[in-house]
Amino acid sequence: xxxxxxxxxxxxxxxxxxxxxxxxxxxxxxxxxxxxxxxxxxxxxxxxxxxxxxxxxxxxxxxxxxxxxxxxxxxxxxxxxxxxxxxxxxxxxxxxxxxxxxxxxxxxxxxxxxxxxxxxxxxxxxxxxxxxxxxxxxxxxxxxxxxxxxxxxxxxxxxxxxxxxxxxxxxxxxxxxxxxxxxxxxxxxxxxxxxxxxxxxxxxxxxxxxxxxxxxxxxxxxxxxxxxxxxxxxxxxxxxxxxxxxxxxxxxxxxxxxxxxxxxxxxxxxxxxxxxxxxxxxxxxxxxxxxxxxxxxxxxxxxxxxxxxxxxxxxxxxxxxxxxxxxxxxxxxxxxxxxxxxxxxxxxxxxxxxxxxxxxxxxxxxxxxxxxxxxxxxxxxxxxxxxxxxxxxxxxxxxxxxxxxxxxxxxxxxxxxxxxxx
Amino acid sequence: xxxxxxxxxxxxxxxxxxxxxxxxxxxxxxxxxxxxxxxxxxxxxxxxxxxxxxxxxxxxxxxxxxxxxxxxxxxxxxxxxxxxxxxxxxxxxxxxxxxxxxxxxxxxxxxxxxxxxxxxxxxxxxxxxxxxxxxxxxxxxxxxxxxxxxxxxxxxxxxxxxxxxxxxxxxxxxxxxxxxxxxxxxxxxxxxxxxxxxxxxxxxxxxxxxxxxxxxxxxxxxxxxxxxxxxxxxxxxxxxxxxxxxxxxxxxxxxxxxxxxxx
Numbered sequence: 001x002x003x004x005x006x007x008x009x010x011x012x013x014x015x016x017x018x019x020x021x022x023x024x025x026x027x028x029x030x031x032x033x034x035x036x037x038x039x040x041x042x043x044x045x046x047x048x049x050x051x052x053x054x055x056x057x058x059x060x061x062x063x064x065x066x067x068x069x070x071x072x073x074x075x076x077x078x079x080x081x082x083x084x085x086x087x088x089x090x091x092x093x094x095x096x097x098x099x100x101x102x103x104x105x106x107x108x109x110x111x112x113x114x115x116x117x118x119x120x121x122x123x124x125x126x127x128x129x130x131x132x133x134x135x136x137x138x139x140x141x142x143x144x145x146x147x148x149x150x151x152x153x154x155x156x157x158x159x160x161x162x163x164x165x166x167x168x169x170x171x172x173x174x175x176x177x178x179x180x181x182x183x184x185x186x187x188x189x190x191x192x193x194x195x196x197x198x199x200x201x202x203x204x205x206x207x208x209x210x211x212x213x214x215x216x217x218x219x220x221x222x223x224x225x226x227x228x229x230x231x232x233x234x235x236x237x238x239x240x241x242x243x244x245x246x247x248x249x250x251x252x253x254x255x256x257x258x259x260x261x262x263x264x265x266x267x268x269x270x271x272x273x274x275x276x277x278x279x280x281x282x283x284x285x286x287x288x289x290x291x292x293x294x295x296x297x298x299x300x301x302x303x304x305x306x307x308x309x310x311x312x313x314x315x316x317x318x319x320x321x322x323x324x325x326x327x328x329x330x331x332x333x334x335x336x337x338x339x340x341x342x343x344x345x346x347x348x349x350x351x352x353x354x355x356x357x358x359x360x361x362x363x364x365x366x367x368x369x370x371x372x373x374x375x376x377x378x379x380x381x382x383x384x385x386x387x388x389x390x391x392x393x394x395x396x397x398x399x400x401x402x403x404x405x406x407x408x409x410x411x412x413x414x415x416x417x418x419x420x421x422x
Numbered sequence: 423x424x425x426x427x428x429x430x431x432x433x434x435x436x437x438x439x440x441x442x443x444x445x446x447x448x449x450x451x452x453x454x455x456x457x458x459x460x461x462x463x464x465x466x467x468x469x470x471x472x473x474x475x476x477x478x479x480x481x482x483x484x485x486x487x488x489x490x491x492x493x494x495x496x497x498x499x500x501x502x503x504x505x506x507x508x509x510x511x512x513x514x515x516x517x518x519x520x521x522x523x524x525x526x527x528x529x530x531x532x533x534x535x536x537x538x539x540x541x542x543x544x545x546x547x548x549x550x551x552x553x554x555x556x557x558x559x560x561x562x563x564x565x566x567x568x569x570x571x572x573x574x575x576x577x578x579x580x581x582x583x584x585x586x587x588x589x590x591x592x593x594x595x596x597x598x599x600x601x602x603x604x605x606x607x608x609x610x611x612x613x614x615x616x617x618x619x620x621x622x623x624x625x626x627x628x629x630x631x632x633x634x635x636x637x638x639x640x641x642x643x644x645x646x647x648x649x650x651x652x653x654x655x656x657x658x659x660x661x662x663x664x665x666x667x668x669x670x671x672x673x674x675x676x677x678x679x680x681x682x683x684x685x
Binding site: 055060061062064067068070071074075087088089137138139 | 426429430431514518519521523525526549550553554557558562563564565
């Protein structure tokens, strides 16, 4: 206690240890089901994020979503999955202690000062798939894969977080709700209303994240479920029954105007052949023939050059607080994010424009004291746009769809009522 | 199937019988014997079962609730954790953990309807307070595996689907004992299949041999189950005053009285 009290002299109001162990620091934000604050674990000396779970006043006890997260995270211990360090009740509220995460993949993708080399992209995707493969091995579906649920630790490791929608998928005939995932990451079978699905839905979402790493913008930005399918079909062609025999039997199946697929090369002009091959396998329509996470990890994309960048060397955005104060480049403040590619660069550089969205899912990251982030090359000297995204050029980028409160309560009801086998 | 059981927290938490058959020091001080301890657990298992039938939940939820209940008392005393509150709360927590939530107010309602004894009655706030204590007592481990799924798979593999009904019932009864805290679920399933096949005169010797499991373990569980039925029948006869089958209510109440905090 002596060490810790000297530590927080400037912070005398909060000098008491929470649960005899944690030294409470600043508030990080508001989470899905309560506030999150930063703390120091006096037992290990590590920085942690503590989620305080609000209890509905004498209604239904420990929040259902929180309980689901606890249940699954207690079973999942892997370098690429967020660690639930501890849980304890304090003043009538349940508190969850997570390892502190500095950033998330969405911040990386959005930070126009960061250049992602093919090796960097490979590394981020590999860590994503490793975490996912571990979940699937344990029969856990994540069901909410998107860049801002992929957190990045101080040592550069990417970790899957937010298991509030995840669930066990043990018995094959179980029926689940299809209202999962943020829309842009939703697999076509979910959009067609399937109730019986498997790990393929997470693979599709991981494919979307892969594409987003390559493009530096969300790949398929549908504005409704119907539009989402339209966007998918515009990219990969309307599926023929021969490609996906079960499609026509799905509950919400509707016939779409037939379009043929442009070549995948034209969608991702900068990607290697191996990357394109893996991508197309992750975006296979029929979930039965879609590549599994384990197979994806064994794909030659990961063994061919360049090797995945070591996590510690990956480019990362500056800690959030700083990035808000000193926006490094105020290019094109008026006309929204612009996609730039300097000549002789095989990748695009995005110019920073928008601040980070304060997001409910985001709160257990942020802060941090990593001063050694690389400031990516800006491509300022000769910013000739090589490929650009019209939406990004001329307007705002649609805000990422999130589960709104109506969705959430609907989802909660659905999940609560999930009937099961027998 | 249960490829993931081996890496689960359930597997890591399996205990030896002699670690379970220990009366907590606080309860011991109050004169509770091991026999009485077991009796209370059987009685409360039945209580959970009856309550679950009222609120209509799946078998799995009941099994998980009973597992939580038994696991709690390998660590906590009956004196400090009143089993009459712990039991419904286990059902409440299990229903959430198994993704088919039952509202606390429903449990409160059915307990009032079911139990004439006022000591069983509780309010919503009792259940919610106990929920937090239970989570801590369980160290937040909530995933539990059960013999039901392996049972169906094994019976299918053995080509004996006609044994489903009887062995399913046997599996239900194994929760009146602590097997779920001691053995992997598929072993419990095998013991039940073994009993069922003997009862129905099915020759399963070759099938069991091919499984390459330790048949001694399977047979020992089978014997324990049969012993339990004998014990239960004797207790049921003694407790004739109770209209339905079951153990003597008097004995249970005497045991519960010992661990009830005196005002």
